[in-house]
């Protein structure tokens with residue numbers, strides 16, 4: 001049987017479900033930590049598992065440049081390389097090509113670009129992106145698409161979306177079906193309702209194992225993102241998982257879950273952890289803030305991670321000030337654990353039919369005195 005999703009319970013538009021993959025089941029809504037170059041930065045696979053995460057994301061763009069997709073295949077695939085035996089989702093490379101590579105040249109067939117590492121020339125087409133994701137052994141493969149810039153006019157967004165829909169059909173044709181593996185289509189159309197509808201119709205006609213919402217969290221702001229989700233999410237099939245790509249802050253996740261999104265990925269918890277920003281039950285904590293220098297208290301008294309249960313705020317600040325690698329490791333661990341606990345709480349609240357109350361309680365907690373709002 002191919003990869004599929006089953007719904008256990010609905011509360012308003014929010015859904016609690018289970019994603020069934022070749023490498024195990026995943027409870028949704030779910031947050032997937034980002035393992036860009038075959039590693040969730042600073043974390044062993046055991047540490048990632050200990051946070052409660054059971055699906056991670058890998059990046060086609062980074063892995064095709066280094067060590068190369070064929071080499072990952074010869075090394076046994078991404079699961080074996082990473083010692084990660086749970087499900088893996090890989091992106092298609094389209095977003096990173098647009099944001100990281102140099103001298104890109106886009107045509108109807110694909111995109112040619114130079115590596116940001118050494119200037120070496122590469123070409124990505126829908127067929128090659130799907131082939132790479134197969135070599136990586138991704139449980140969930142994403143269609144190759146063009147990342148529409150923001151802001152974009154209706155005309156530019158429409159043209160870009162139609163190119164992505166053409167590439168979605170080619171991605172579907174190139175995908176090799178295997179039991180427990182699946183291909184997700186990506187809805188585009190920027191913030192325009194008619195384009196989102198046209199995109200959803202095109203994708204549904206092709207048929208995918210899941211549907212992603214692309215082209216958001218690219219600078220439009222939370223209010224505009226939520227406004228776009230309000231009309232975009234209901235356009236996607238109710239029977240399939242819905243994945244909001246590259247989102248977001250805890251507040252973004254709550255708002256999107258309430259609008260019917262099931263899956264998320266974002267570099268925010270890991271990147272913030274490396275720079276000394278922690279997401280906690282009482283808001284965002286900047287570990288370098290002078291007030292924490294001799295604080296013997298815990299980063300987050302509600303959290304059960306090693307940073308919070310075994311160390312003081314004062315010690316965590318010392319690690320960052322001294323440039324010790326353990327500081328970023330502990331804060332990354334904490335942030336991923338925070339995101340996992342957040343999603344587990346939202347899921348339980350959906351099952352109990354009290355998501356609105358839970359969301360209000362979480363948001364009230366962040367308003368307690370701290371340095372910056374979430």
Ligand SMILES: [Zn+2]
Pocket residue numbers: 299300303304305306307308309333334335337
């Ligand atoms: Zn913690």
